[in-house]
Amino acid sequence: MPDALAIRTVLGDIAPGELGVCDAHDHLFLRSARLPGQELDDLPAAVAELRAFADAGGRAVAQWTPFGMGRRAGRLGEVSRTAGVHLVAATGFHQVAHEGELMTERVAGRLAELFVDELTRGMRNDDDPDGANGTARAGLIKVAGAFHGLDAHARAVMTAAAEAHHATDAPIGVHLEGGTAALDVLALLCEKLHVPPARVILSHLNRSPDARVHRQAAEAGAFLAFDGPSRTHHATDWRLLDALAALCEAGHADRLLLGGDTTTARARAAAAGGEGPGMPFLLTGLRPRVERELGERVAHAVFVDNPARAFAAGWGSR
Structure with a gap:
């Protein structure tokens, strides 16, 4: 394993200190079987949203759209370069309800191989798991739990993600359905599959504001990603803010991340027809509140220091 850690962006690896102010969970492109007609697929709109985020002081975005959901892997480098913002892209696999039965059948039994390939060689076209690799590599593995538990599909995908992590050191980002099952995820990934808790990012925790679960997940050593404010x-x-304050008071400010999680065109701020709050609001609306309520040191940790640690990896053979 290399001595130096790096964050893998779509334009290449960077030192953690180069990441800057980061939206730790968002989407520039997204297609889901559960959101027909609400696709994020407009390239100029994605660039406009990212530029608005940059104008507010943003320097990096982690795009959690996984394989099979319209992430536009071949265009992410262009978007990043045009907007001047680092992009960390995701491989991984979502719930069947989002990916669809056909895609699930096409990748069954070979997810770990796909994840490693996209992390080390380059991402593929979202509709072709057997296609050629592109030039942009993923820097994150996205997986998903079920509501208040882990079904067989979630366990299979997480097992593949753990195998890919052990081969690459890549961080694993977890969609928690309704913010639930955080401890079930940690029991599987960390206790059974031996993924270090610090390589796991639990998302959507604000959707189930259970302070005891939040504290237990932070005590285990995982990163906790809160996404919002959110139209949905x-x-x-x-x-x-109450959830963040409680975790800070318990000594876990170093485990916190914030993201916008923009999933529909309507939720964007910069594009025509967007009603917000959008990606820029994370910095124009939420960051000032975090600074006022929790202090500038905590705000810097949440937006700069913590993402730099959460997304950094060794990227060597394990």
Whole structure:
């Protein structure tokens, strides 16, 4: 394993200190069987949103759209270069409801191989798991749990993700359905499959604002990603600062991440027809509140220091 850690972006590896202010969970492109007609597939709109984020002081975005969901892998380098923002892209696999039965059947039994290939050689076209690799490599493995538990599909995908992690040291980002099953995920990935907790990023925790679960996950050593404010999940937005404050008071400010999780064109801020709050609001609206309520040191940790640690990896043969 190399001595130096690096963050793998779509334009190449960078030192963790180069990442800068980071939106730790968002989407520039997204297609889901559960969101027909709401695709994020407009290239100029993606660039405009990313530029608006950059104008607000943003320097990096982790795009969690996994294989099979319209992530536009072949265009991410162009988008990153045009907007002047680092992009960390995802390989991985979502729930069957998002990916579809056909794609699930096409990749069954060979997910670990696909993940490693996309992390080390380059991402493929989303509709062709057997196609040629592109030039942009993934820097994150995205997986998903089920509601209040882990079904057979989730366990199979997470097992493949753990195998890919052990081969590459890549971080694993976990979609928690409704913010639930965080401890089930850690029991499988960390206790059974031996992934270090610090290589696991648990997302959507704001959707289930259970302070005890949050604290236990932080104590285990995982990173906790809160995404919002969100048009889709506004019902728990008002608890976000309380959840962050509770974790800081318990000594876990170094485990916290924040992201916008923009999943539809309507939720964008910069494009025509967008109603927000969008990617820029993470810095124009939420960061000032974090600074005021929790202090500038915590805000810097959440937006700069913690993402630099969460997404950094050794990238060598294990």
